[in-house]
Amino acid sequence: MKGIVLAGGSGTRLYPITVALSKQLVPVYDKPMIYYPVSTLMLAGIREILIISTPVDLPQIERLLGDGKQWGVSFSYAVQDHPDGLAQAFVIGRQFIGDDDVCLILGDNIFYGQGFTGMMLDAVKNAADGHATIFGYPVSDPRRFGVVTLDADGNPVEIVEKPEEPHSDKAVVGLYFYPKGVADIAANVRRSQRGEYEITSVNEEYLKRRLLKVKCFGRGFAWLDTGTVGSLIDASNFVEAIERRQGILISAPEEVAFRRGFITDAQLLSLAQPLSRTDYGQYLIRLANGKAF
Helix, strand or coil: CEEEEEECCCCCHHHHCCCCHHHHCECCCCCCCHHHHHHHHHHHHCCEEEECCCCCHHHHHHHHHCCCHHHHEEEEECCCCCCCCCCHHHHHHHHHCCCCCCEECCCCEECCCCCCCHHHHHHHHHCCCCCEEEEEECCHHHHHHEEEEECCCCCCCEECCCCCCCCCHHHHHHHHCCCCCCCHHHHHCCCCCCCCHHHHHHHHHHHCCCEEEEEEECCEEEEECCCHHHHHHHHHHHHHHHHHHHHHCCCCCCHHCCCHCCHHHHHHCCCCHHCCCCHHHHHHHHHCCCCCC
């Protein structure tokens, strides 16, 4: 399976912070925002990752991430000239995807909770079996989101983008797993009334074919969208609280690469040494020496 991080958009809701800085490089507590979605893909075992962003922001992101070899992965890069909807990512990334299954994650979404890796590995298996998987999260105001409605057996029966009268409280989060062929479906999506190629249209096609599965996050699971100043601060406070209380790092690609076996302890130590004057680097050094949790 391959992965795509959609890190486009102009970040206007974060102005003036993002006037001269890519939104995906804005820090969420102790690391750049884009580390979080990249780490999520790596947790799912995905090692070939395409980063899609604007012509202005892409060079900044590439400067940060490089080719990925330091983490045992491979990064490719592609430009999205205009933010015309999430489904456009599959059209832009069509050559990259090739004949593989693919996971799409939004560049400003953060996930944290027990059992998350297992849920993603199940979604990877679903894709190999020809099924798409989306994730539902209960929210207090579903009218602001794409909403999925489930039947008594947990099967999806309806997906609506920003409904005026929601039939469910389950928002569809920015993480999607698809079997091969999704680029063909995305290429046939028509613009919505909002003028965008909606990911909901892709999901509706899988629903119509009865090839859509939904996994729901339960109480205590964190899904954080960092698209506004307030939500960015909330996310930073959340990450700080967990890391300080538990003495761990959340979504550090170096740790994920090490624990997934993408890099060795010697390689991890080499990555940590330039960061040794920071708490982040000291944690990686302890991890490489077998002294971290």
